[in-house]
Amino acid sequence: MISVRNITKNFGEKNVLNGLNLEIPRGETLVIMGRSGSGKSILLKIITGLIPADSGEIWFDGTEISKLKAKKMNVLRQKIGMLFQSAALFDSMTVAENVAFMLDQHTNYSKQEMRKIVDEKLELVDLEGVQDLRPAELSGGMRKRVGLARALAFNPEVILYDEPDNRT
Numbered sequence: 001m002i003s004v005r006n007i008t009k010n011f012g013e014k015n016v017l018n019g020l021n022l023e024i025p026r027g028e029t030l031v032i033m034g035r036s037g038s039g040k041s042i043l044l045k046i047i048t049g050l051i052p053a054d055s056g057e058i059w060f061d062g063t064e065i066s067k068l069k070a071k072k073m074n075v076l077r078q079k080i081g082m083l084f085q086s087a088a089l090f091d092s093m094t095v096a097e098n099v100a101f102m103l104d105q106h107t108n109y110s111k112q113e114m115r116k117i118v119d120e121k122l123e124l125v126d127l128e129g130v131q132d133l134r135p136a137e138l139s140g141g142m143r144k145r146v147g148l149a150r151a152l153a154f155n156p157e158v159i160l161y162d163e164p165d166n167r168t
């Protein structure tokens with residue numbers, strides 16, 4: 001499903017990933033562990049195309065994605081849900097707007113269709129009735145679950161978690 005081939009990433013003089021290879025078959029659950037600063041989050045951002053690798057290839061379901069143009073990468077991202085370490089919610093938006101963000105940006109769904117999806121995903125993470133709250137009004141665990149609901153909005157084939165905990 002995901003193949004990471006000889007990935008290298010540097011930030012100035014700091015080598016973060018050096019020739020990393022990884023194969024993740026469809027249906028597999030995998031945990032990558034390492035000390036802080038060892039490149040785990042960077043690897044996830046490379047897999048999702050949020051940052052480029054310096055060299056190497058990323059393959060997703062038989063397609064090399066490391067060199068895709070932005071438009072095709074945006075289509076592919078709909079197949080990959082990402083839950084960021086800090087949930088990465090927009091403070092200026094309601095919970096519903098946060099969950100619907102990618103739907104609003106990348107589909108032609110009506111407001112009613114998006115609201116139905118938002119309600120379904122929030123129910124799935126046990127957060128019914130919080131649609132009109134702002135992230136600052138939620139506990140840390142609730143914010144993580146809103147992030148998970150957003151990651152699930154497209155019914156992705158793969159979900160990547162950056163530092164999951166027992167709240168997600």
